[in-house]
């Protein structure tokens with residue numbers, strides 16, 4: 103289905119996912135809490151399979167160092183990382199009912215609804231969010247057919263193209279200029295105020311040690327940088343990885359699994375030399391084409407995608423460096439491997455204001471859903487930000503020290519102090535003044551030496567106080583030749599960050615369809631590698647004769663590592679297969695009277711409903727190979743004559 107194609111029946115999918123307990127609202131017996139969900143058996147199995155592929159695709163393939171760090175985080179860590187001050191969104195309120203909105207989402211939804219109203223008035227098709235559920239919502243939000251001036255349509259489109267780029271005051275200004283009110287009530291809206299997204303807590307019984315539930319898994323990785331580098335025998339570049347829960351107190355979680363308050367993330371921190379951001383395996387992916395949406399295009403009010411090889415994008419500096427480009431391709435490969443439709447993936451570059459406080463370049467892998475394009479993987483160049491702030495705060499140097507191939511000889515100004523005079527003169531300030539002088543850069547020293555030579559003194563400012571450095575405090579201030587054998591630098595970090603729940607939901611939308619024949623029956627066409635259960639075993643009837651054969655097949659599948667489930671309920675075979683189509687089980691094995699005579703069974707493939715008949719051992723091997731992604735059903739049906747199942751058509 104193309105990005106513009108309408109008519110996706112989201113309510114039907116949601117009903118199926120609820121009925122088969124992929125996931126459900128948490129604490130529903132107590133009325134539920136927005137943004138908290140429980141996964142049931144098929145949801146858990148799906149997630150485990152996706153994470154297994156993630157580990158193989160990234161951790162194993164790239165030799166990453168996996169860690170599992172504490173979720174509860176001291177406030178001081180998140181203060182240093184900038185999250186306490188800046189990990190926030192803009193929130194506003196319906197002034198009468200008190201209903202809360204995330205400001206950028208409110209502006210976006212209202213302007214989109216007006217553009218839809220304009221389309222209805224012009225009798226033009228609504229391309230975005232055109233599923234039935236969305237239409238219903240808009241009706242409820244009193245979307246009326248109002249024809250807009252062409253210039254207004256243009257302005258709205260330009261605002262929407264860069265909706266993520268506005269600050270709170272700018273969003274407030276947009277609300278005033280464009281008369282944005284509370285959608286349901288038409289009431290006035292408050293000015294946007296900043297709202298920190300972290301859940302606060304305290305550690306220990308005194309309540310004196312503040313902490314937060316982590317909002318990302320990254321900080322634990324940074325704080326272990328020194329150990330990890332040592333573990334890696336001090337070799338650069340390298341990457342750490344972590345899979346675990348993160349928590350964000352989202353202002354208004356409204357789109358199911360897409361925006362929740364507790365979710366599983368899988369994050370990679372790839373450490374590189376800032377002077378060498380090339381990637382040794384870039385040539386393997388250089389010709390891979392990606393659909394990208396650079397910041398410059400969005401700023402001109404457009405959303406046209408550029409289909410370009412990653413080589414060209416890096417050469418033209420659209421993507422900043424090879425390592426970033428390499429990871430964008432690897433992310434794309436992972437998403438398609440688990441079954442995301444490649445035509446519905448794009449990479450959107452962040453605009454300057456939108457970038458997180460730690461990032462210097464950022465690309466989001468966005469997946470198209472019935473809710474529109476949704477960010478599912480962020481890929482940020484966090485530069486040296488995190489390691490630098492933690493070094494500055496703790497005094498523990500989170501740096502790389504590399505032996506230079508040739509010693510480096512440099513002429514440098516060097517200032518040596520006379521400690522005997524220094525201590526008695528500056529007393530308690532002596533240490534701070536000394537450290538300040540030691541940290542001065544070459545340019546500053548050149549200026550100070552001028553005053554020192556000409557006036558015999560110079561002044562410096564340390565912690566708000568001025569100190570005169572007179573000649574008697576200095577033993578030498580000369581240019582000397584310094585030989586360095588070691589280069590010390592703070593690595594830059596490229597961070598691909600995956601929201602697993604969002605990806606799972608997008609996958610479920612992409613693989614969902616209904617069989618046209620008879621009453622519409624839902625199917626989830628998961629690729630065998632991610633399917634929650636791989637194989638359904640069905641005896642033709644409850645006849646005892648089938649039991650030993652079923653047990654034999656089931657044991658063989660278990661030995662081959664293939665998960666299977668026996669359905670010996672009295673329901674018709676067609677009905678049993680239909681139930682498993684909804685669970686996304688790719689293969690079905692039927693045991694019948696012929697099986698009892700010649701040890702053969704039938705193997706049915708979910709999407710085509712075609713079957714083959716073969717010996718038990720052959721079928722088990724074929725299923726194993728298909729589940730491991732080594733062969734496909736096309737390979738199997740080409741080799742063994744396939745026929746249409748009688749039972750399924752019933």
Ligand SMILES: Nc1ncnc2c1ncn2[C@@H]1O[C@H](COP(=O)(O)OP(=O)(O)OP(=O)(O)O)[C@@H](O)[C@H]1O
Pocket residue numbers: 350352359360361362363365367477478479480599600601602603604605
């Ligand atoms: N509230 C959430 N619910 C589910 N997944 C989330 C949520 N917030 C973030 N994620 C996932 O974590 C990934 C990395 O987080 P990141 O901080 O880049 O997201 P973000 O830019 O804050 O997301 P958004 O702008 O949608 O709030 C996202 O790409 C997404 O898949």
